[in-house]
Amino acid sequence: MSDASDDYDDDYGPGSDDGFGYESYEGSDYGDDGNDGFDDVKPESMKLKPYEVAYEVLSVGDIQRQQDKLIEQVASILGLSNQNAMSLLLFFKWNNDRLLEQYTEDPEGVLKKAGISIDDNEEFLYELKPVPGFFCDICCEDRKGLLTFALECGHRYCADCYRQYTTQKIVDEGESRNLTCAADCPVVMNDKSIQKIVEPAVYERYKTLLHRTFVLDNEHLIWCPAPNCEYAVKCDDVSAKDLTSVVPTVTCKCNHKFCFGCGLPDHQPSICALVSKWIKKCEDDSETANWISAHTKECPKCRATIEKNGGCNHMTCRKCKYEFCWICIGNWSEHGTSWYNCSRYDEKSGVDARDSQAKSRASLERYLHYYNRYANHEQSAKLDKDIFVRTEKKMTQLQSTSGMSWIEVQYLAQASAALQECRQTLKWTYAFAFYLERNNDTHIFEDNQQDLELAVENLSSLFGKPIQELAEIKVQVMDRTAYCNRRRENLLSDTAKGLAEGRWKYQVQIK
Amino acid sequence: MIGGFTKRLGRELNDLKSNPAVGISVFQADDFRIWLIDIKVMDDNPIYVGKKFRLQFRFAPTYPIEAPEVQFVASYGIEIPMHPHIYSNGHICLDVLGSGWSPVQTVASVSMSIQSMLAGNDRNERPPDDARYVAHAPISPKNTRFVYHDDSV
Ligand SMILES: [Zn+2]
Ligand SMILES: [Zn+2]
Ligand SMILES: [Zn+2]
Ligand SMILES: [Zn+2]
Numbered sequence A: 001m002s003d004a005s006d007d008y009d010d011d012y013g014p015g016s017d018d019g020f021g022y023e024s025y026e027g028s029d030y031g032d033d034g035n036d037g038f039d040d041v042k043p044e045s046m047k048l049k050p051y052e053v054a055y056e057v058l059s060v061g062d063i064q065r066q067q068d069k070l071i072e073q074v075a076s077i078l079g080l081s082n083q084n085a086m087s088l089l090l091f092f093k094w095n096n097d098r099l100l101e102q103y104t105e106d107p108e109g110v111l112k113k114a115g116i117s118i119d120d121n122e123e124f125l126y127e128l129k130p131v132p133g134f135f136c137d138i139c140c141e142d143r144k145g146l147l148t149f150a151l152e153c154g155h156r157y158c159a160d161c162y163r164q165y166t167t168q169k170i171v172d173e174g175e176s177r178n179l180t181c182a183a184d185c186p187v188v189m190n191d192k193s194i195q196k197i198v199e200p201a202v203y204e205r206y207k208t209l210l211h212r213t214f215v216l217d218n219e220h221l222i223w224c225p226a227p228n229c230e231y232a233v234k235c236d237d238v239s240a241k242d243l244t245s246v247v248p249t250v251t252c253k254c255n256h257k258f259c260f261g262c263g264l265p266d267h268q269p270s271i272c273a274l275v276s277k278w279i280k281k282c283e284d285d286s287e288t289a290n291w292i293s294a295h296t297k298e299c300p301k302c303r304a305t306i307e308k309n310g311g312c313n314h315m316t317c318r319k320c321k322y323e324f325c326w327i328c329i330g331n332w333s334e335h336g337t338s339w340y341n342c343s344r345y346d347e348k349s350g351v352d353a354r355d356s357q358a359k360s361r362a363s364l365e366r367y368l369h370y371y372n373r374y375a376n377h378e379q380s381a382k383l384d385k386d387i388f389v390r391t392e393k394k395m396t397q398l399q400s401t402s403g404m405s406w407i408e409v410q411y412l413a414q415a416s417a418a419l420q421e422c423r424q425t426l427k428w429t430y431a432f433a434f435y436l437e438r439n440n441d442t443h444i445f446e447d448n449q450q451d452l453e454l455a456v457e458n459l460s461s462l463f464g465k466p467i468q469e470l471a472e473i474k475v476q477v478m479d480r481t482a483y484c485n486r487r488r489e490n491l492l493s494d495t496a497k498g499l500a501e502g503r504w505k506y507q508v509q510i511k
Numbered sequence B: 001m002i003g004g005f006t007k008r009l010g011r012e013l014n015d016l017k018s019n020p021a022v023g024i025s026v027f028q029a030d031d032f033r034i035w036l037i038d039i040k041v042m043d044d045n046p047i048y049v050g051k052k053f054r055l056q057f058r059f060a061p062t063y064p065i066e067a068p069e070v071q072f073v074a075s076y077g078i079e080i081p082m083h084p085h086i087y088s089n090g091h092i093c094l095d096v097l098g099s100g101w102s103p104v105q106t107v108a109s110v111s112m113s114i115q116s117m118l119a120g121n122d123r124n125e126r127p128p129d130d131a132r133y134v135a136h137a138p139i140s141p142k143n144t145r146f147v148y149h150d151d152s153v
């Protein structure tokens, strides 16, 4: 095995944009080990981009298997029965590191605290059986032949009472991990004892609750927050302390794309801490900011009311044909090709503001500048989507007459998806930029942001065209879609690298 | 467990009457829904000396699987005891009445817990959040999610 190939990799690592997969250049390894030599070869497209994290989507069955695996692991390390290993894990909230650490220090103490009696090494059976001369302390029943139930601790009650007690804990109190003996006693009810005593439906409920705690207690697992979605996502490489240097974004099998760190919808490139600050700020300032996001504006020339009906910022007044920019209400032609300058808030001219009003006013204006653009993309994304839905309908109608097939209109679906995704990203770039300190790195970020803005507006402007024209400009739409996606990747890659390197400096304290 | 838990409550009432703990007596127990239990603090704690207090127990049909609803009630000549865990509306912050409940607890054992909680107290005061709590408290103390006060007070 020569090191040469490794050096080669370093030069053309994941950072290279060429997409040709230099990692497969492993000539010296070829055939060395009787293997086909291609085991580790992954095409560039399979490798993670700088802004991506490795994760796994788990079904309920997968979670059960993970749970079982952990129980077996602990059982074999500590030489305990699966039952006792599970009880210990429940006591330690599924944290096996903490469990193993404390157990090796003081095994008896840990077992006692968790309410586990180790004496009976053979499996405890949890039999429902009559006991001669039995009297139930809960219901005061002492009938002959009364079925009774007890855990390892021997606190025995009639089976009906125990069933009702356990059911009440599970169904009414939602308890699963910390369900203990019916007496004042710390012995934990494990999976097996619960299955013995309750109705099958209640046992199912218990399993569900247990899965829930398994996911909630584990910092590397999160439930997909989409309504009615039952998948969980596992992300082993990300812990809470990493959330200032990565934005771990995952896509569930249900297609919902969200942040592993905070559960909110995709908010790349902004880190969780800034996202929550921003959302809080927007809530606090919503009254002042609301007017900005209003759907209607006046034409700056003829004062006709104009409603924004597409995602594009290039507005044309229907009445007087005046063309202007939705964001700054400036004349579109004067924007020239640098119209997108209006995405950059001019800090300098802000500071030199002629009317040297109170600082608070300047800071509100600064905030509104970013909020306006943030809200604009949120709204535009919705409008773009509406256009697509309408177009899709028309396309379906037209299919028979125009001879266009379903496959042929898919480029519109792809364009629509790209617009949605890019606007989602752009939206959060403004929240991110709001908190960034001004320096050279910030300018690079804003250049990337403007490139993406331009790409998105260019695609969005095609999107609003009449349907007949759309079919004619298919190639153009596809080109601009690809360009948008590339710009987005560039922006996200650079921001993610900056996060990993600690390159970004913020105007606020993040923790 | 036939016909609810009336057998259990019948037996408890019997025990309370025939074999009462010192300072604990049944004032009223006409049915299996609400009982009134009077308690006295037996040592000479100056805060409670010579006074009698009245606890109200409400039982749901699921008692004793579920905890009873317990609170102090005022009546002519009977006040709500002063205690840093007892609110002026009679609600008591004690874990046995909530998360610490187990079906083997009884009216007698709860009464004794509260009795000893009074006996061990040397602070003639209400909880610090009394005014706020009483203004917003639910009618049933069981609907309050108490964060139990430190027992060492
Ligand atoms: Zn029973
Ligand atoms: Zn027990
Ligand atoms: Zn999902
Ligand atoms: Zn997040």
Ligand SMILES: [Zn+2]
Residues within 6 Å of the ligand: A299, A300, A301, A302, A303, A304, A317, A318, A319, A320, A321, A322
């Ligand atoms: Zn006009």
Ligand SMILES: [Zn+2]
Residues within 6 Å of the ligand: A325, A326, A327, A328, A329, A330, A335, A339, A342
């Ligand atoms: Zn503009």
